[in-house]
Amino acid sequence: MDDNGTLWLPEGASTIAGEVDALFYFIYWVSVIMFIGVIGTMGYFMVAYRRRSEADRPTPIKENKLVEASWIVIPTILVLIVFTWGFKSFIKLSVAPPNSYEITVRAQKWAWVFEYPDGVISNELHVPVSRPVKLRMSSGDVLHSFFVPEFRVKHDIVPNRYTSVWFEATRQDTFQVMCTEYCGTRHSYMLALVIVQSQDEFNRWLQESGIPEDASPAERGALLYQQQACNGCHSLDGTAMAAPSFQGLFGTERTFEDGTTATADENYLRESILQSSAKIVEGYPDIMAAQRYEDRLTSEEIDALVAFIKEQ
Amino acid sequence: MESATQPAGVAPQAAEAPPSGTPNYLTHERGLWSWLTTRDHKRIGILYACSLATFFLVGGVLALLVRLELLTPGETIMGADAYNQTFTLHAIVMVFLFLIPGIPAIFGNFVLPIHIGAVDVAFPRLNLASWYVFMTGAACAIGGILVGGVDTGWTFYTPYSSQGTNAVLFMTTAVFIAGFAGIFTGINFIVTVHKMRAPGMTWNRLPLFVWAIYATAIVQVLATPVIGITMVLLFLEKFIQIGIFDPALGGDPVLFQHFFWFYSHPAVYIMILPAMGIISELMGTFSRQKVAGYTFIALSSVAIAFLGFLVWGHHMFVSGQSPLSSIIFSMLTFLIGIPTGIKVFNWVTTMYRGSVWLQTPMLYALMFLFLFTIGGFTGIMVGVLSVDVHLHDTYFIVAHFHYVMMGGTVIALLGGLHYWWPKATGKMYNEPAGKVAAALIFVGFNLTFFTQFILGSRGMPRRYYDYADLLDRHPEFLGLHQASTVGSWILALGLFLILFYMLWSLFKGKPAPKNPWGAVTLEWTHTTTPPGPHNFDRTPLVTRGPYDFHLADDVFGPLHTGDGAGDGTAQG
């Protein structure tokens, strides 16, 4: 990945990035100039007026109202300029164009779920290039925040409410979505990819991502495992994350935090999705129930997931 | 010239040396009990100094641990939960147990009554009580750590905090209790300045430090109760689920943020205004020049105190509050930059045609100007709506507030510490060591935090335990984090050096002359070093301004400049 950004900013990849960056640099350079002015003067005075002897008796300086006024008026004008500029860009950032392509975002501890208008669900954010995309976002649990540095967009995601953010990507590449509102242990792992594609490639991806009619339950389960963000907590390769790995789980004896045990059969797997708090495996937190999968998955989807987990 | 009114033959007040063996405030009563039951504002200032120094050490060690974890991607010294608790506790300790009581509790207590010519504050028993209340709050926070700690961030955003562990109950209680200490101190200082000024000490003869503490006290009295009620409501939200802030119960998490920041923004002015007061004193004394723009600086403190209540929403531009609110808050935020700029320009002007003496306190004052100016300009950046959308909740913000809170408040506190150390302890610290430590702090601070500006604007979010998964797309994060961590070691070295040579001076330091800096405020001209228990032999009658260096010589003889040979008065 090539970054043609600057010391301060990654290369912009959205239509708003240019004007945000211009304002950033305007303030930056004005600040640098004023800083050099103030600190330079300070440095000069430090030397030019250094104490030469104990007998130094400076004459008091008289208050100069013109000087005082100038350093009230000039900064006021400067801040009014940057305020107005920032305000205009902010209005653009706040109001999505009317023909935006809408994608629903569900944020939860600690994964992202993106739902597309035709019902496709994925944990990757695919967007067509050069087209305004509006994200309608909600959280399943606590505050999260959607941030893509290259797009220069960010917005908090609030539970029980919709918030939104929009952008129009300008180049085809892959970027990082980061959660930027502290949400618990794995806050720094709550990442997703945003893949900017041409309209054709995007359409193709959308078609292929729908679950094929003739997929077996286990294949369907594999897709659901990604789309419902199970992979945020359950690995397939044995790594212990926030929840037990699915590798080799089916059929084994599970030990729970209250000391009881049970075999991981199909009923156990089903109960673990619908009423996860009933049996918590020793050493893991009781955090799955907050996702309310019992409200989000159909019976067929649960069957598919069970079939998938059995195969690991 | 006012000195012509002085009756001939009357010995100048300041020239009187006390008979040898006269007890000072440290020696006239001894023993731990005399300290724990003192009503002397100077001793209470020392009590606070010891407590706050301890909490600064604790908070600082936590910071070093945070930075150490970030030295390498992935786990370095601790797991994610421990890290999240560490940065949360670092901030809680630094903000509530150090910065907010900070300068008012230590230097306000010690110096303010003397600055106005008073024997003590208006309510000495309340003053002592406030220290005990503060320590109770601190103990409660320790309780919170012992029951498992919190990882919510010092901002306690709901619903994460109201759904979390019981330690949140302890922390909210701790903040509530410690808040009362601040309220009591604020009430005390306001009434003291109104009612206890010496004859002739008019409002426009007050040292700018007093104006600063006064403005701070107003903010403390008006703002702190709001964090009090916020903590009560958060406690109840967690304890019995009252449903005000938790959306799962019908509440609104953004309302919590409004409540929280309504206090916490003025809180940052509680932290910076006293610091600015110290800088005024240092710039005047070490330029031997009247502080330029006295009236503007004094009134700008009041303006900042007032405006500070109107801008809390600039912490919430992307929170889901209405764009209209964000616009209004951004507009108001810029207004605060103006009085702040007035101060900075006037301080620099103070050196013009002055006699600048680069002793350690002055080095800190100049360092303040350097670092706080950067902090201030980056504040403009994040006050701009569209740019803040990109910078919010990244390391840019972390760097910004460390530049103003540490580069501002802590640096000014260190300047004040070195400035008033001789007066409070009767000992001189080692000046060359002071300069070395200041240099280490300057280099270490900038290395630690300037790199974080770049980290943030390039996209590194804050409160991240691990950045391994980000290195693919942002390989520069590694080098920047490592540089920042190394900077923290240099910074720590400088701070530990101060601790060392200050403690050393208590035992082996040269006895301080009465007025090593040649300052002309009342604590230097009219009290012994260290001061007696009641500050003054007789109530001073004030007839000139606080920075009239050009007039002081005629009354008190040539001003001493610190070579330890004597106190430069007519009687030597």
Add this chain to the structure above:
Amino acid sequence: MADTTVAVPPEAHGHRPPHLQHHFVTSEQQFEAAKQGMWLFLITEILLFSGMFVAYTVYRVWHPEVFAHVSELLDWRLGLLNTIVLLTSSLTVALSIHFAQQDKQRQMLICLVLTILCAGIFMLVKYIEYTGKFEHGIFPGAGYAPHGVGGGHDYADYDVAYAPQFFSIYFVMTGIHGFHVLVGMGIFTWLITRVVRGHFSSAYYTPVELTGLFWHLVDIIWIFLFPLLYLI
């Protein structure tokens, strides 16, 4: 900066009244300072309560019908009684200060006792109100489970969304207010022990004055609470 000594009033050295603390020059300075300090403290109390008033206002604006409906469960007659009781107690405490200024010890004592009695009646009425709510399952927070019938209400009617918020705010506001009433009662009791021991006179009655100020604040807060919670 300062020149010489200043003439100080005879009070400052020589005979100092026992109540005059050493860092004050005159009794008047001490009294003025104490009052100013108390006013500042009262301002902090106002800000503390105003946080709760803001919470009330916000939720009321968001769910006006729910709040109007659910507040029917609060008996405005009991609220009115409490209002009258508190206003009376403010009168009695003002009178006690008046009598202090006139060195009328017995009348001062009677007025303070009456004040405590009024405060006690207030707390009794609150106890009746609270237990009445608890009986019907109305608790702050998660315990909110209205049931039963009584006083012309079918409590099940009030088991609606955002009704718990109303009662959370009701209990928190009246609870914190009630706590202040209790603290006031404690302080008045302490004052009475000092009156009986002859500590106060027209020359020094500062604690009575300050407690009176505190009590007026407690009263004023209730004056706002009553209509907002009970009447609208």
